[in-house]
C-alpha cells in the first residue's frame with residue numbers, strides 16, 4: 001500500500017534531501033533553501049507524539065507554506081503505537097508526501113523515553129511499531145535511523161525488520177546514538193544497509209560537498225544523499241550536486257552571494273517582533289555553520305559571536321563578506337580546524 005517515491009527535479013539524477021533539523025528546517029529556512037536550488041524533497045522537524053500531543057502548529061506551517069514546490073515528508077518521534085497511529089491520521093489531512101519515523105535522536109532525555117535513538121535498543125518494539133505504522137500509512141512510509149545505540153550489534157536485525165515491513169525508503173545516518181554529531185561516519189555500514197534492504201537507501205552524515213556526495217554515491221551505492229549542517233553552510237549544495245551529476249560545472253558562489261543568503265535568513269528566519277538581541281541570537285545559529293568557510297582562521301566566527309544585536313551582526317557580515325572580498329569564491333568544503341559551536345540540539349541531541 002505505498003505510492004511512488006518523489007521524482008527527482010532532474011530525471012536520471014540521484015535525489016538529495018534536506019535533513020530534518022529541529023529549529024532549523026522551519027518554513028522560512030525551507031523557502032530560503034528552495035530559492036537556491038531546492039533538494040528533491042524535505043523532511044520536517046519531528047512532530048512529538050504522546051498521549052496529549054497535537055501536531056505542532058509551526059511544523060504544520062512548514063508543510064503547508066514552504067512554497068518550494070517540492071514534496072515534504074512529516075517526521076514523527078514517539079513510541080506509543082495508538083498515538084502514533086492517531087497522529088498519522090491527523091497528518092494525513094495535510095499535503096504530506098509521506099510519513100517518516102525518527103529512530104536516531106541522541107538526546108539522553110529523548111532516548112531514555114525509548115523514543116528516537118532509544119528505539120534502537122529494542123528491536124521487538126521496533127518490529128511492533130513499524131508493523132503497525134505500515135498498516136496505517138496508505139502512502140509512503142520512510143524511516144530515518146542511526147546504525148546502532150552504542151554499537152552495531154543490532155544493526156542487521158533492525159535492517160531485517162525494515163525489510164520485513166516493506167518500508168518505502170530508509171535513511172541511514174552512519175553514526176551510533178552515542179556518536180552524537182561528531183564521531184566518524186561509517187559509510188561502510190551505510191553500504192551494508194544498501195545491500196540488505198529491498199528499498200532505496202539515502203546516505204546521511206557529513207556529506208560536506210557535491211564532490212563528496214558524488215564520491216559517496218559511488219562508494220555506498222546509496223540511492224541518494226541527505227545533507228543537514230552542510231546545507232546550512234552551503235545552501236547551493238543541492239543544485240551543485242545535480243549539476244555535477246549532469247557533467248556540468250557546479251555553481252560557484254561568491255562571498256556576495258553568501259551575504260545575500262544571510263540577509264534572507266535574517267528576513268525569513270528571525271522574528272521581527274522579537275528584541276534585536278534575540279534576532280541576532282537566532283541568526284548566529286545559522287552563521288555558526290556559514291562561518292566555517294568564510295576564512296581559514298575563524299575571524300568571522302570570532303567577530304560575529306561578539307555582536308549583540310541584529311544591525312551590528314549584519315554590519316559585521318558586511319565587513320567580512322563585502323568590500324575587497326565581495327568577489328571572492330566561497331569554498332565548497334569547511335576550513336579545517338574551525339568548529340561550529342554546539343547548539344542546544346547538537347550538544348544534547350535534539351530536544352524533546
Ligand SMILES: Cc1cc2nc3c(=O)[nH]c(=O)nc-3n(C[C@H](O)[C@H](O)[C@H](O)COP(=O)(O)O)c2cc1C
Pocket residue numbers: 019020021022023024044045046075102104105144173181204205206207226227228229230343345346350
Ligand atoms: C540542529 C539539528 C537538529 C536536528 N534535528 C533533527 C530532527 O528533528 N530529526 C532528525 O531525524 N534528525 C535531526 N537532526 C540530525 C540531522 O537530520 C542529520 O541526521 C545529522 O545532522 C547528520 O547530517 P549532517 O552531517 O549532514 O548534518 C538534527 C541535527 C541538527 C544539527
